[in-house]
Amino acid sequence: xxSQLVEKYMRTEHLPHIWCPGCGNGVIMHAVVxxxxxxxxxxxxxxxxxxxxxxxxxxxYLDFNTIHTTHGRALAFATGIKxxxxxxxxxxxxxxxxxxxxxxxxxxxxxxxxxxxTVVVINNNIYGMTGGQYxxxxxxxxxxxxxxxxxxxxxxxxxxxxxxxxxxxxxxxTVYNPAQITSCIQKGIxxxxxxxIECISVCPVYYGRKNKKGSVIDMIKWQxxxxxxxxxxxxxxxxxxKGKIVTGVLSQATYPExxxxxxxxxxxxxxxxxxxxx
Amino acid sequence: MSRLVLMQGNEACVEGAxxxxxxxFAGYPITPSTEIAEYCALRLPMxxxxxxxxxxxxxxxxxxxxxxxxxxxxxxxxSGPGFSLKQENIGYASAAEIPCVIVNAQRSGPSTGLPTSPxxxxxxxxxxxxxxxxxxxxxxxSSVSETYTLIxxxxxxxxxxxxxxxxxxxxxxGHLREGIEIPEHIEIVNRKVIKGGQSQHxxxxxxxxxxxxxxxxxxxxxxxxxxxxxxxxxGFPTNSHIEANRMITRLMRKIEDNVDDIVATEERYTEDADxxxxxxxxxxxxxxxxxxxxxxxxxRVGMFRPITLWPFPEKELFKxxxxxxxxxxxxxxxxxxxxxxxxxxxxxxxxxFTGKVDGTLISPAEILRAIEED
Ligand SMILES: Cc1ncc(C[n+]2csc(CCOP(=O)(O)OP(=O)(O)O)c2C)c(N)n1
Ligand code: SF4
Numbered sequence: 001x002x003s004q005l006v007e008k009y010m011r012t013e014h015l016p017h018i019w020c021p022g023c024g025n026g027v028i029m030h031a032v033v034x035x036x037x038x039x040x041x042x043x044x045x046x047x048x049x050x051x052x053x054x055x056x057x058x059x060x061y062l063d064f065n066t067i068h069t070t071h072g073r074a075l076a077f078a079t080g081i082k083x084x085x086x087x088x089x090x091x092x093x094x095x096x097x098x099x100x101x102x103x104x105x106x107x108x109x110x111x112x113x114x115x116x117x118t119v120v121v122i123n124n125n126i127y128g129m130t131g132g133q134y135x136x137x138x139x140x141x142x143x144x145x146x147x148x149x150x151x152x153x154x155x156x157x158x159x160x161x162x163x164x165x166x167x168x169x170x171x172x173x174t175v176y177n178p179a180q181i182t183s184c185i186q187k188g189i190x191x192x193x194x195x196x197i198e199c200i201s202v203c204p205v206y207y208g209r210k211n212k213k214g215s216v217i218d219m220i221k222w223q224x225x226x227x228x229x230x231x232x233x234x235x236x237x238x239x240x241x242k243g244k245i246v247t248g249v250l251s252q253a254t255y256p257e258x259x260x261x262x263x264x265x266x267x268x269x270x271x272x273x274x275x276x277x278x
Numbered sequence: 279m280s281r282l283v284l285m286q287g288n289e290a291c292v293e294g295a296x297x298x299x300x301x302x303f304a305g306y307p308i309t310p311s312t313e314i315a316e317y318c319a320l321r322l323p324m325x326x327x328x329x330x331x332x333x334x335x336x337x338x339x340x341x342x343x344x345x346x347x348x349x350x351x352x353x354x355x356x357s358g359p360g361f362s363l364k365q366e367n368i369g370y371a372s373a374a375e376i377p378c379v380i381v382n383a384q385r386s387g388p389s390t391g392l393p394t395s396p397x398x399x400x401x402x403x404x405x406x407x408x409x410x411x412x413x414x415x416x417x418x419x420s421s422v423s424e425t426y427t428l429i430x431x432x433x434x435x436x437x438x439x440x441x442x443x444x445x446x447x448x449x450x451x452g453h454l455r456e457g458i459e460i461p462e463h464i465e466i467v468n469r470k471v472i473k474g475g476q477s478q479h480x481x482x483x484x485x486x487x488x489x490x491x492x493x494x495x496x497x498x499x500x501x502x503x504x505x506x507x508x509x510x511x512x513g514f515p516t517n518s519h520i521e522a523n524r525m526i527t528r529l530m531r532k533i534e535d536n537v538d539d540i541v542a543t544e545e546r547y548t549e550d551a552d553x554x555x556x557x558x559x560x561x562x563x564x565x566x567x568x569x570x571x572x573x574x575x576x577x578r579v580g581m582f583r584p585i586t587l588w589p590f591p592e593k594e595l596f597k598x599x600x601x602x603x604x605x606x607x608x609x610x611x612x613x614x615x616x617x618x619x620x621x622x623x624x625x626x627x628x629x630x631f632t633g634k635v636d637g638t639l640i641s642p643a644e645i646l647r648a649i650e651e652d
Contacts, residue, residue, distance in 0.1 A: 014512075060503050067347060
C-alpha cells in the first residue's frame with residue numbers, strides 16, 4: 001500500500017527526501033497523501049502550498065500543483081490561489097514557527113475570513129531548519145539554541161489560537177497515531193471553510209537532543225502516554241489536562257465560506273454597468 | 279471610437295488594468311495609493327474579478343502571486359512603507375518568474391514621512407529593494423492618460439517576460455484629475471502557456487525561441503513545483519553552483535537581452551537642443567512649462583524622459599548626451615536617477631541636478647533657473 005501511494009503521489013525522482021532519520025515530517029506527509037487518496041481527489045485539482053522550514057519541504061515531493069513560498073506567508077499565497085480559482089482543493093503545509101510566529105498574523109486573518117483551505121501544521125515545538133531555536137510552540141522551561149537558560153516565553157496552543165480567530169474546523173493528532181491524523185485531514189478537506197489540523201511531530205535532532213528527550217522511540221512513546229482523546233478530555237478537570245495532548249476533532253462550526261460569499265457579490269453586480277462596453 | 283472621460287490618475291490605473299484583463303487585486307490602504315484599492319473593490323466584481331483587502335502589504339503581495347500562479351492577471355498597489363513590506367515577495371515573483379504588477383504611488387520621505395506629499399524617492403528601491411541579484415522592470419507614467427496606456431504595457435511586459443513589473447507612480451499623477459481619451463484598440467499580451475501536462479514536469483525549461491518559461495497555470499493538468507529557492511528546470515530546489523549560475527544568469531539576461539523591446543523614452547524639442555532636462559513622472563509637467571518659457575527666451579532646451587526607468591535607457595541617453603552641452607536631471611528626491619545619468623553621460627556633456635525633498639512640488643521657475651544658470 002505504502003509503495004503504491006509513493007508511486008501514485010510522490011515525485012520519486014526527487015527522493016530520498018532531505019529529512020533526518022526519525023523526523024516526523026515523513027509520517028505527516030504520508031498522512032496527507034493517504035487522506036487525499038481516500039477522498040479520491042483529482043490530482044490536477046489539488047494544490048499544496050507551503051512556507052519555509054523543514055516541514056515545508058514536503059510540498060516539493062508531492063505530485064500535485066505545488067508551491068513552496070516565503071517564510072510565514074503560505075496562507076496569504078493560498079488565499080490568492082483559492083480566490084482566483086475556487087475549484088482548486090488547497091492544502092497548506094507549514095511548521096509551527098512558520099504558521100504561528102512570522103505567519104501568525106496571516107493565520108488569524110485566514111481563519112477569520114474562513115477561506116476554504118485545509119492547513120496541516122507540523123508542530124515539532126522548535127525551529128528545525130535553522131538549527132533548534134525556540135518557537136512559539138516551545139513549552140516554557142524547555143531549551144533551544146536561543147534559549148540556553150530555558151525558554152521563558154509562554155507557548156501558543158495553535159489549534160486553540162486558530163479556533164479563537166474563527167477557524168471553522170480544528171483538530172489535533174500526533175505522529176504516534178498516523179491513522180488519526182489521516183482521518184482528521186480527511187475531515188478537514190471535506191469541511192467547507194478554513195480547517196486546521198495541528199499535527200504534533202518530533203524533531204529528534206534539535207528539540208529532542210536539546211531537551212534530553214531520548215530516542216525517537218522514547219519521544220513517540222511519550223506522545224502515546226500523554227495523549228487524551230477529546231471526548232475523554234471533556235470529562236476531566238483542567239489540572240489533569242496540564243501538559244497533555246488533546247487529540248481528535250476539537251471544534252467544528254458552520255460559517256459562510258469566503259469564496260462563495262464573493263461569488264454572490266459577483267453575481268449581484270457583474271450584470272451591472274459594463275464599462276468595457278459602455 | 280475612442281471616448282473622452284474625466285479621471286483621476288489612480289482611477290486610470292485601475293481602468294487600464296481592467297481593460298487589459300487584470301482580474302485580481304489584493305491590497306492594504308495607504309495614502310496616496312488608496313483610491314486604487316477602492317476602485318478595484320468597486321470595479322472588479324463587475325467584471326467577474328476578485329478584490330481582497332489583506333491584513334498587510336506582505337500578505338497582499340503574496341496573494342497577488344498566488345492568484346497569478348492560478349492564471350489570473352494580478353495587481354497590488356501601495357506607497358512608501360507598504361512598498362518596503364512587499365519587497366521580499368517581489369523578489370520571490372522575480373525568482374519564480376510569476377507575472378504581476380506592483381503599483382507604488384510614491385509619497386515623501388523615509389519611514390512614515392510626509393504621507394500626503396509628493397516625492398520620487400523610491401526610484402532606487404524599485405530597482406534594488408528586494409535582496410539579491412534579480413531582474414525587474416520599472417515604468418513611470420507622467421500623466422493620467424499615460425497612466426491608462428502604460429499600465430497596459432506594464433501587464434504586457436510582465437506577461438511576456440514573466441517578471442514582476444513595478445508601476446512607479448507618484449502622488450502628483452495619482453491624484454491628478456484630467457480628461458483622457460480611452461483608446462478604442464489596445465494591444466494585449468498574454469503569457470504563453472503549453473497546455474495539459476506537456477511540460478513533463480520541466481516547467482523552467484525554456485523552449486527554443488521563447489524568452490521565458492511557458493508553464494500552464496495551476497489546475498490545468500501540468501503538475502509542477504514552484505519555489506523561491508535556486509531551482510533547476512524541474513522547479514525543484516538545488517544546491518548546484520552550476521544550476522545557480524545558470525538560473526540567475528538566465529533571469530538577468532531575460533531583461534538585458536531584450537532592452538530594445540522593453541525600454542521606452544520620450545524626447546521633446548531635442549533636435550536642436552543645447553540643453554536637455556531629464557525628468558520622469560509628475561515632475562514632467564513643471565519641466566515642460568519651464569522649457570516653453572526658456573524657448574520663448576530663445577534658449578534651445580529639450581526634454582528627455584525615461585518612461586522605462588529600469589532597465590535604464592542607457593543607449594538613448596548616451597546618444598543624446600553627445601549632441602548637447604548640458605544635461606539637467608530634475609527629480610523629486612535627493613538624487614537617485616542622476617547617479618545613472620552620471621554613469622551613462624560620463625564626460626559627453628556637463629551635468630546638473632535639481633532635486634527636492636521638502637514635500638513641495640518642483641516649480642517651473644526652479645527648473646528655469648537651472649536652465650539659465652551656467
Ligand atoms: C523572512 C525569513 N526569516 C527567517 C528565515 C529563516 N528560517 C528558515 S526556516 C525558519 C524556521 C522554521 O521553523 P518551523 O516553521 O517551525 O519549521 P521546521 O523547520 O521546524 O519544520 C527560519 C527562521 C527565512 N527563511 N525567511
Ligand atoms: S532538523 Fe528536525 S524537523 Fe528538520 S528534518 Fe531534522 S529532525 Fe526533522
